[in-house]
Each structure stands twice: as structure tokens, then as C-alpha cells.
Amino acid sequence: MTDSPKPFHIVFLLFDGITQLDFTGPAQVLCRIPGAVIHTAAKAVQPIQTDSGFAILPSTSLAGCPQADLLCVPGGFGIRGVIQDEATLQFLRDQAAAAEYVTSVCTGSLALGAAGLLKGKRATSHWAYTGLLEKFGATHEKARVVKDGNLITAGGVTSGIDFALTVVAEIAGQQWAESIQLSLEYDPHPPFNSGHPDVADPRTLALMRERVYDRQALDLADIIDRQ
Amino acid sequence: MTDSPKPFHIVFLLFDGITQLDFTGPAQVLCRIPGAVIHTAAKAVQPIQTDSGFAILPSTSLAGCPQADLLCVPGGFGIRGVIQDEATLQFLRDQAAAAEYVTSVCTGSLALGAAGLLKGKRATSHWAYTGLLEKFGATHEKARVVKDGNLITAGGVTSGIDFALTVVAEIAGQQWAESIQLSLEYDPHPPFNSGHPDVADPRTLALMRERVYDRQALDLADIIDRQ
Numbered sequence: 035m036t037d038s039p040k041p042f043h044i045v046f047l048l049f050d051g052i053t054q055l056d057f058t059g060p061a062q063v064l065c066r067i068p069g070a071v072i073h074t075a076a077k078a079v080q081p082i083q084t085d086s087g088f089a090i091l092p093s094t095s096l097a098g099c100p101q102a103d104l105l106c107v108p109g110g111f112g113i114r115g116v117i118q119d120e121a122t123l124q125f126l127r128d129q130a131a132a133a134e135y136v137t138s139v140c141t142g143s144l145a146l147g148a149a150g151l152l153k154g155k156r157a158t159s160h161w162a163y164t165g166l167l168e169k170f171g172a173t174h175e176k177a178r179v180v181k182d183g184n185l186i187t188a189g190g191v192t193s194g195i196d197f198a199l200t201v202v203a204e205i206a207g208q209q210w211a212e213s214i215q216l217s218l219e220y221d222p223h224p225p226f227n228s229g230h231p232d233v234a235d236p237r238t239l240a241l242m243r244e245r246v247y248d249r250q251a252l253d254l255a256d257i258i259d260r261q
Numbered sequence: 262m263t264d265s266p267k268p269f270h271i272v273f274l275l276f277d278g279i280t281q282l283d284f285t286g287p288a289q290v291l292c293r294i295p296g297a298v299i300h301t302a303a304k305a306v307q308p309i310q311t312d313s314g315f316a317i318l319p320s321t322s323l324a325g326c327p328q329a330d331l332l333c334v335p336g337g338f339g340i341r342g343v344i345q346d347e348a349t350l351q352f353l354r355d356q357a358a359a360a361e362y363v364t365s366v367c368t369g370s371l372a373l374g375a376a377g378l379l380k381g382k383r384a385t386s387h388w389a390y391t392g393l394l395e396k397f398g399a400t401h402e403k404a405r406v407v408k409d410g411n412l413i414t415a416g417g418v419t420s421g422i423d424f425a426l427t428v429v430a431e432i433a434g435q436q437w438a439e440s441i442q443l444s445l446e447y448d449p450h451p452p453f454n455s456g457h458p459d460v461a462d463p464r465t466l467a468l469m470r471e472r473v474y475d476r477q478a479l480d481l482a483d484i485i486d487r488q
Binding site (some may be wrong): 222229 | 318419
């Protein structure tokens with residue numbers, strides 16, 4: 035007989051308008067940590083509308099959520115609602131106080147910031163929003179995964195996969211992380227080289243800023259300044 | 262006034278035991294095709310238990326599902342049930358007959374095979390199961406994304422993201438695909454180099470084969486042979 039591993043509680047915050055890959059990428063990796071128990075916590079146990087045209091059913095309300103060993107806040111356009119919801123911010127503070135790891139993917143870091151959890155810390159976010167981190171007393175570090183003590187923040191969306199493998203290596207060892215990477219055939223070959231402002235075609239970048247991100251970043255800056 | 266883009270119906274098959282990232286990775290990319298409408302089809306409109314400790318709510322039953330412009334079958338350990346379910350295989354045949362694209366990620370290709378949709382085609386699957394493709398009259402092509410006519414099959418799990426960007430470029434043009442890649446910050450930097458048998462540590466590979474994949478592949482081979 036082998037002893038069952040000690041439960042390792044992983045809590046993801048879910049909210050309408052979540053960029054679902056911010057959550058589903060890390061969940062696919064982190065669920066394979068020995069003893070992992072995934073909790074998906076939302077304000078109410080009702081289907082959450084993701085940004086990708088499908089719904090996820092949360093496992094628990096915020097009030098009923100067990101204490102996380104690892105807390106993870108994904109991002110998405112819905113983060114503007116999270117930032118303005120004091121009950122959710124208090125949930126993040128309460129969970130973070132006793133969690134072994136406090137983490138975010140993409141604009142999830144802005145919710146951690148709004149909860150006061152980034153003060154004096156190095157952190158990152160989706161590339162279009164890293165300029166907002168200083169509003170929370172944080173310093174932006176230009177990296178895909180940034181670790182400052184027990185705070186680990188990841189860049190935009192797909193960086194959550196790299197983040198999660200980094201976390202698994204820390205918790206369960208490098209070989210375990212490598213075996214998960216192998217099982218997920220994570221040997222990425224993007225057909226184009228456009229995944230970061232440093233490498234994207236400048237016209238594509240300008241178009242995305244103009245159509246989406248400049249307005250979104252200003253909108254979020256305004257929300258943060260008013261709080 | 263700009264005309265709204267013509268609806269482009271994308272149908273994902275969902276089933277219990279799905280490797281959710283096989284679906285959620287492509288969904289995050291494909292939902293940004295102009296006019297995209299995502300349908301998540303399952304035998305019943307009841308929460309689908311993924312392999313990652315959370316549930317997804319399907320949008321439609323198989324019977325009620327609209328005709329796909331793009332049909333996508335994800336994989337996962339639950340694929341063994343799909344392969345043995347004649348009603349689901351008939352759904353795939355019916356959808357494939359009128360779909361513009363017939364696609365799969367990971368072991369989803371085995372369901373296409375069981376439905377008779379891989380005969381005489383080049384295709385791929387998760388690295389541990391590519392040997393099973395010939396049982397369906399297909400030829401394995403060693404690539405992360407394999408296109409043969411309107412059939413596009415992807416390798417294991419995370420290859421679904423590369424697959425989806427490839428599809429977007431074909432449907433909506435390369436600049437559109439690149440702008441999605443930029444918005445998802447898909448500039449992967451895996452912390453380890455272990456995402457394929459060709460590069461993984463041989464001990465890690467042997468361990469994974471021994472613990473998981475050899476038995477699973479034999480089990481699936483047996484199911485296929487009995488049909």
C-alpha cells in the first residue's frame with residue numbers, strides 16, 4: 035500500500051468574461067500535482083460565461099470555498115468587474131493570507147493589485163496592461179513568469195502554461211513537471227512569430243492597440259484611479 | 262454600417278473524461294474567427310466532467326446540434342467511450358459529410374477513425390497513440406499539425422493551439438491569425454525541453470510509457486480490434 039498524497043487545494047477564481055485559457059491552461063497542468071484538488075470559485079454556483087462562447091460550472095461559491103494552498107486569479111475583459119467588487123477582493127485577501135502560493139495569469143494580477151496584494155512586489159500581466167501594475171505599488175518585471183516570494187504572476191493567457199510547469203517543478207520536482215510536459219505534448223511550434231510586441235509585425239501591433247488594447251487599458255486605469 | 266460577418270459554426274464534441282485543453286486551447290483561438298459561433302455538443306445537455314477537476318456545460322445535445330462549418334473532436338482518456346458509441350460515431354459521420362473542415366486534437370483522431378473518416382488519409386494523434394492510426398486505414402504523418410484535404414488533425418493536447426492558429430490563417434488570413442497570437446501572448450517559453458519523445462529525458466519517457474501510455478494504447482488497440 036502506498037499512502038495517498040496529502041490534498042493540495044488549488045483555487046481558481048471564476049467570473050463572467052474570463053479569458054478561459056488563463057484558467058484552463060494552468061488547470062490542465064496543475065491538476066496533475068500529487069494530491070491536487072481543483073476548486074473553481076465564483077460569486078454564485080451558476081454557469082460562468084467565458085469569453086470563448088461556452089460556460090463553465092463553478093464547483094463552489096466564494097463563501098463556501100476551502101482554503102487554497104495555491105490561489106490563482108485568471109484574467110480577461112471581465113476583470114474590470116472583479117476589480118470593482120469588494121466582496122471578491124476581500125475573498126482574495128482572506129485566501130492569500132493563508133495560501134502557500136498566491137498566483138495570477140494575464141490581467142488576473144490587476145485583481146491581486148486591487149486587493150492590495152502587490153504592494154512592493156515585482157509582478158507582471160498581459161503585455162498591454164503591465165503599465166497599470168505601478169498603480170498598485172508593484173514593479174513590473176519583464177518576464178513571462180515572475181516570482182517574488184510566494185507571489186507568482188504570469189504574462190498574457192498562454193504564459194499560464196509555462197507558469198504552471200514552473201510551479202509544478204517547485205512543488206513536485208522537475209521530473210514530475212517534465213513528465214506532465216511530455217504527456218501534454220508541450221513542444222510548441224507556433225506557425226507564426228507574433229506572440230509578443232517585441233516580435234510581432236508593427237502594423238499588427240498598432241492595429242491591436244488601436245482596436246482593442248489602448249481603450250481597454252485606459253478604461254482600467256480610470257477604474258483603478260477612482261478607487 | 263458594416264455588414265456582420267456570416268456565421269461560422271464551430272462544433273466541438275464534448276464527453277466525460279475529455280482532456281479539456283484539447284478543446285479549450287483551440288476554442289480560445291477559433292472563437293475569434295469573424296462570425297464564429299461556438300457549439301459544445303454532448304450526448305446530453307448535462308455538465309461534462311473534464312479530466313482537470315472541473316465541469317463544462319454543453320450548449321447542445323448531439324441531436325440538436327446545428328451543422329458545423331468546422332467540426333473538432335478533442336481527445337482524452339474518455340475517448341474510449343466515444344469510440345464504442347455508435348450514436349456518437351454516426352453524429353460525426355453526419356456532421357463531417359457537410360462540414361467545410363473536419364478536425365481533431367490529440368486522441369480525437371481515433372474517434373474520427375472509428376467513424377470511418379480517416380480511410381486513405383494522412384493524420385496524426387497524441388504521440389503515444391499514433392501507432393493506432395493505421396488500424397483505421399490512415400497513414401501517420403509525423404507532424405504537430407497534419408492537413409489532408411479538408412481533414413486537419415493535431416498531435417497531443419497543446420498542439421491544438423498551433424493547429425487553431427493554422428486554421429485561422431487559412432480561413433481569415435495570416436494577419437488575423439497573428440493578431441490573435443499577439444492577443445494571447447503566445448510566445449511560448451517552456452521551462453523545460455520535454456514536450457515530445459524525441460527531446461524528453463529517456464527515463465521520463467520510459468516512466469510515462471510504463472505507468473500510463475503502454476497500457477492505454479494496448480487497451481485502445483483491443484477496443485478497436487474488437488469493432
